[in-house]
Amino acid sequence: MSPEKQVALVVGASRGIGRQIAIDLAKNNYTVVVSAKTTSNPHTCVPFPPDPNSPASTINTVALEITNFGGSATPIAVDTRSPTSIQNLITTTITLHSRIDVLIYNSGAIWWASVAGTPRSRFQLMQKINPEGLYATIQACLRHFAAQAWKGRIIVVSPPIYSRFFRGKTAYAMGKVGMSVLTKGLAMDFQREGKSDMAITSIWPATAIESAATAQVTKRNPEEGRDLRKPTIFSDAVLAMLKAPTEVVNGLLDLDEDFLRREEGMTDFGRYSVVEGASPRRIMPRSFPRLEVEEQDDEGKRVESNALRGKAKL
Template identity: 65%
Template sequence: MAAKQQVALVVGASRGIGRQVAIDLAKNGYAVVVAAKSTSDASATKPFPPDPNSQQSTISTVEREIKEAGGQATAIPVDTRDFESVQKLVDETVKIYGPLDVLVYNSGAIWWASVENTPMKRFQLMQRVNVEGLYGTVQAALPHFKNQGWKARIIVVSPPIYSRFFRGKTAYAMGKVGMSILTKGLAMDWEREGKNGMAITSIWPASSIESAATKQMQRTDPGTVKDLRVPSIFSDAILAMLRAPVGDVNGLIDTDEDFLRTHEGLTDFSKYSVVAGATPRRIMPIKFPDLTVAEQADEGRRTDSTKMRNSKL
């Protein structure tokens, strides 16, 4: 009997990093569901393929790109702010392709400014798309993971936790760091419950990656292009994470460059530079703080709110 084709759901796959991840997963044999809000008539898109960092790149065009390259893909629109929409997305993915092997959460809303200059509506949008969207997607996937015997991987686009990250973008950092906390906490849940087939991992760029946002920056400062890398460094790191043993990556929060160096032995990253011969500036620290404490293994008197609530019924 032929081995089952692995299935990946990429949330936030219309352009940039998410598009590249979806395309490279398909190249590596995955059946891929590409999900985001933006759709279009891909058959009428000219020129094709569109600029991957433009509004012309949608989940519809990404689906077409994958299929024309010989891969298997389905585009499903989703609003990550709406839990019912997220549930329908995950259910439809499993209905079409069967058990879900990989979930990548790349959706994100960005606003980098001081607290004073971050309006409440902008703050709420970031929390709903970033941390709430991730939480809802994980919640929607958990029943399916249970049905398939707790064997799957989750990849989250969120950063290592360190103080400098908060500077100048506190509201944004609150949500993104919250996503990393989910990675740490859910990993500990699975370890404690003996779900040894599950792993959740966070990844973040060590250097800036070419995207719609960086293209806007280039309009005011064209010199920034020399500090950019192509998005394939990110998808290469994700593929390496998916190949790694569960114990190596469950609860890990790492950068693309650092993971490729430590787990793949890569030392020359020049092929990922947007400008040939340039060495992009690293935006992440070389070393991150250790978040564990000496009492890490001491769970104390654990409180389970579900049991407390049920005891009152």
């Protein structure tokens, strides 16, 4: 995909990884729609730019950061718990920019605890923002990808699928793994339907990345910073995924470091360390189980529910 003034919608772009992705997309000549729930008047923000991991960083400050260096950015608020708000985001983006070439879904809610320690209300919140928000956002975009002759990319912040990920955070994992299942399933739809210019990919960090959550930890113990990487490793991997051929990334569940190492030939990751000279501990496995089975291509007799009900697909 050529990045010449293509339109990238980044959902969950007010802080941390999402902010960095939006900024680096703009530096690579994308027109960026910066979207999240938090808004503010960026002209009253002192100091500017704000700490990228603080509540002072909003879609408005991120958009102003981008326009200040000559990039193109539009802030549009969204509550990913609300399908109506999501539809308004997509409609407004199309009205302003006529198209969406890249959708990046970074919005997320987190609660790491056992099943007994996770209230049902917290479980429901995570499902609304994580898999349901992603599903609603993708569905709202699909008709516009169809209008663009099915040319586009979708990148989801969700992990490879493996059982250790469930330990101690089952409720959170149910939603995040569900997002990865959506990546796999939609990729199969694209492939089966001959949409060779469409790709959906999931990406996850190999090591802990500096964020609002880690800032609380390092404030108590600065030594913890030695195990952190800058969010630029994540945005560099996203940019590399967008440049890669669709057949390489469609349906891929990968890690930032692993993709850069394998596809970009990168071997030195020292520049991403928050503490110069440190070697952050990898928190993800070195390899993952294969999800395919021997009978992978055997669908049996396929029946579409829409066909049975007489409803047309996109």
